[in-house]
Amino acid sequence: MTKNKKSDKLPIFGLLISALFNYICLKICNMARTKSKSEARKYEDYYKLLAKWMVKKQQGKNITNYLYSRGFKEIAIYGMKEVGQILLGELDAEKVEVKYAIDQSGESSGGISIEVYYPNDLLDKVDAIVVTPIYYFDDIKRHMETKIGCPIISIEEIIDKC
Incomplete structure (x- = not known):
């Protein structure tokens, strides 16, 4: 049993x-x-960002003039994947110099000629940091504000306003 x-x-x-x-x-x-x-959703947001950027270019507006007119002559780019590399190629070095880049991996996904630092590295003073990973902007801004005393601006905000 x-x-x-x-x-x-x-x-x-x-x-x-x-x-x-x-x-x-x-x-x-x-x-x-x-x-x-x-x-x-993240890739859809990047697609929309790049589409807005192209429309602005077709209208004769550019990021270099926007940054220069606001007194940002030396900047850093946060995020060196595709959008960061496009931004680097877009900027006119005679008006706005990219002093260095910041990336979680400490490197760029393409061959670039500027120094790439980790977010926690000691960073030189710049006029502004332009953040290209728009999906994570709030977290990046919160972290970078504790590290460096300059404006932290989203590439999306720049494209919307230029």
Whole structure:
């Protein structure tokens, strides 16, 4: 009789383990889907940013003149992936000099001719820091304000206002 009670519990235990396994799998899938949605949203925001930037260029407006007119003659670029590299190529060094770049990886994803620092490195004084990872701007600004005493500006804000 004892054997029967034990064997009766095994299917229930198996069902519980199976249900728990399925629950965990669903949670993992849901997390992956949520992450995919946030990644998609991030890239959609970058697409919109670059589209606005192109419209401004077609209207004859440029970032160099915007920065120069506000007294930002020496800047740093935070974020050296694609948007940071495009910004670096866009700026006219005779009016606005990029003194250095800041990136979480401490490097650029392309061959650039300026020094790249980590966010926690000791940073030279500049007139402003232009942040290109717009999706993380608030966190970056909060961190960088504790490190350096200059305006921290989003590339999105610059494009909207130039």
